[in-house]
Structures are given as C-alpha cells and as structure tokens.
Amino acid sequence: MPTTLLQSNLPGLDLIHRGKVRDVYALPGNRLLIVATDRLSAFDVVLPDPIPGKGEMLTQISNFWFGKTAHLVPNHLLDVPLAEVLPPGTDLALYEKRAVVTRRLKPVPVEAIARGYLIGSGWKDYQASGSLCGIKLPAGLKQAQQLAEPIFTPSTKAAVGDHDENVSFDAVIAAVGPDLAEQVRVATLTIYQWAAAYAAERGIIIADTKLEFGTDEDGKLYVMDEMLTPDSSRFWPAEEYRVGISPPSYDKQFVRDYLEDQGWNKQAPGPHVPAGVIGVTAAKYADALQRLADLKLD
Numbered sequence: 001m002p003t004t005l006l007q008s009n010l011p012g013l014d015l016i017h018r019g020k021v022r023d024v025y026a027l028p029g030n031r032l033l034i035v036a037t038d039r040l041s042a043f044d045v046v047l048p049d050p051i052p053g054k055g056e057m058l059t060q061i062s063n064f065w066f067g068k069t070a071h072l073v074p075n076h077l078l079d080v081p082l083a084e085v086l087p088p089g090t091d092l093a094l095y096e097k098r099a100v101v102t103r104r105l106k107p108v109p110v111e112a113i114a115r116g117y118l119i120g121s122g123w124k125d126y127q128a129s130g131s132l133c134g135i136k137l138p139a140g141l142k143q144a145q146q147l148a149e150p151i152f153t154p155s156t157k158a159a160v161g162d163h164d165e166n167v168s169f170d171a172v173i174a175a176v177g178p179d180l181a182e183q184v185r186v187a188t189l190t191i192y193q194w195a196a197a198y199a200a201e202r203g204i205i206i207a208d209t210k211l212e213f214g215t216d217e218d219g220k221l222y223v224m225d226e227m228l229t230p231d232s233s234r235f236w237p238a239e240e241y242r243v244g245i246s247p248p249s250y251d252k253q254f255v256r257d258y259l260e261d262q263g264w265n266k267q268a269p270g271p272h273v274p275a276g277v278i279g280v281t282a283a284k285y286a287d288a289l290q291r292l293a294d295l296k297l298d
C-alpha cells in the first residue's frame with residue numbers, strides 16, 4: 001500500500017523550504033533531504049486533499065529517469081541510505097520511497113523546458129505571434145503538432161502564486177551568461193531527446209518537459225529537482241494522439257478539468273476534491289509509473 005503524507009515532520013532537521021509539493025531540509029556536508037509529499041497543486045494553488053502515494057510515485061519516476069540519463073547529464077542524487085539521515089525514531093516506511101538525499105546546488109534561475117510538440121503555452125504563444133521564446137516557427141502549424149525538431153523554450157521561475165512566463169534564449173544569456181545558458185540548453189534537449197525516444201518505444205509521447213538545473217561550488221552543472229514526472233511533463237498515450245486536438249494525458253489534466261467545471265476562481269484556498277477524482281488521479285500517476293518505468297508501488 002502506498003503511504004499518504006500531506007506535510008513532512010522531521011524534528012531536529014532544518015526545514016529550509018516548503019514548496020508546493022516538496023519539503024526541503026538542509027543536511028550537513030552541503031546536502032539536502034528532499035521529501036516529495038502527496039500535495040497536489042493545480043493552477044499553482046496547493047489543494048487541501050492529498051493524492052495518496054503521489055509523492056512516492058513522483059520520487060520513483062524521477063529516480064528512474066535520473067538513473068537512465070546519468071550517462072548524459074550528471075544529476076543531484078547522492079547514494080546515501082535514508083536511515084542514515086532521518087532523525088532517530090522516524091517511520092522509515094513513510095519516507096523511504098518519497099525522499100532522496102541530494103547535493104545542495106545553486107539553482108539556475110530558469111525553468112528549462114524542451115518541447116517536441118506544440119501544446120499548452122507554446123501553442124498559445126505560437127497562435128499569438130508565430131514564434132515561441134523568440135524562435136520563429138513555420139506558419140500553419142496545428143495544435144499538438146510535432147515540431148520539425150525539439151526546441152528549448154525557457155521560462156522564468158515565478159514566485160509563489162505567479163505563473164511562469166516564456167522568455168527568449170537571449171534573456172537566459174543575460175541572466176546566467178552565455179556559457180551556462182548554452183550548457184543548460186544542450187543538457188535539456190539531450191535529456192528530452194533521449195527520454196522521448198525511450199518513451200516512444202513504450203507507446204508514450206513526451207510532448208514537453210520542464211527541468212531544473214543547479215551548479216556546485218566549482219560551477220559544474222547538474223540536473224536537479226524532479227525529472228520527467230507527470231507534474232513536469234506532458235505524457236500522451238501514442239494511440240490517442242491526433243494533430244489538431246489536445247490529447248488526453250497522464251498529467252494533472254483530469255483534476256484541472258474537474259476544477260474548471262466547478263467554476264473555482266483559481267485563488268487560494270483551493271476546493272476539496274471528491275474521493276472519486278482523487279482516486280482517478282492517483283491511478284493516473286500509478287499508470288505513468290507502470291508504463292514508463294515498469295514499476296509498481298506495493
């Protein structure tokens with residue numbers, strides 16, 4: 001049975017950040033303990049009800065991809081047993097599948113997005129301007145159409161409550177310098193391309209994905225946070241893909257659709273979600289884990 005955790009509680013550890021989904025603790029030796037909770041955010045608001053096991057699924061999916069892509073781009077994971085860092089008396093079973101020990105990195109202040117298909121804000125921007133993050137695209141593309149080649153479409157990391165905004169590659173260069181900007185661009189496209197090919201063999205299209213990067217004291221670049229999860233990516237079942245429509249996906253769209261139907265104003269606090277919707281959402285995360293990583297939580 002998956003465990004359920006809305007908020008972590010690790011007395012004695014130094015909580016440095018409670019994100020929408022993850023609780024982040026500082027560990028000695030310039031390391032972090034990152035706990036993925038079962039919080040669900042929609043439209044950037046954290047909903048009051050947990051999705052049981054979601055944090056475990058996110059962590060397991062991320063760990064799977066971090067492992068698979070480690071030969072391409074170094075990642076933040078450290079091979080430290082959790083029992084070594086959790087406070088004495090902690091329920092190990094509650095944390096072992098949802099927590100990781102990582103390097104503590106200096107975040108690169110950009111959401112590194114790769115897109116292989118035209119959907120979401122990419123589709124919106126293209127319709128408005130014919131281009132995306134300053135990249136001119138051919139005329140006449142349709143919604144959900146595959147791009148001739150994957151493109152790097154960075155966005156700014158918005159403060160809590162704000163929405164991210166697509167920016168040009170030049171804006172990234174201005175923020176972090178040409179060298180780091182190019183490293184992030186290449187790493188993002190490399191990971192996306194590798195993962196998209198991997199998923200394609202399993203009948204899943206990865207339409208786009210968002211990565212986060214950080215640097216260590218020596219300026220070395222690592223991919224951090226989460227990787228290729230349903231929260232950070234659009235996964236489409238290949239058999240249901242059609243150009244011109246927004247395909248059903250393994251992400252939070254199901255909850256978003258429910259919330260849209262409720263007429264909620266998208267301001268905090270978010271509404272309670274019925275058990276049926278929570279159940280379907282949990283099943284979608286489990287299905288993504290199974291189909292992509294061939295993993296099952298038991």
Ligand SMILES: Nc1ncnc2c1ncn2[C@@H]1O[C@H](COP(=O)(O)OP(=O)(O)OP(=O)(O)O)[C@@H](O)[C@H]1O
Nearest residue numbers: 019020021022024076102103104105107214224225
């Ligand atoms: N190895 C790392 N070193 C430093 N920071 C990291 C590392 N891995 C992840 N983070 C940061 O930890 C946080 C994870 O929390 P979470 O994903 O819940 O945040 P979020 O709600 O997406 O974003 P926000 O930080 O804006 O609240 C993010 O701010 C992420 O950038």
Ligand SMILES: [Mg+2]
Nearest residue numbers: 019020021225
């Ligand atoms: Mg996050």
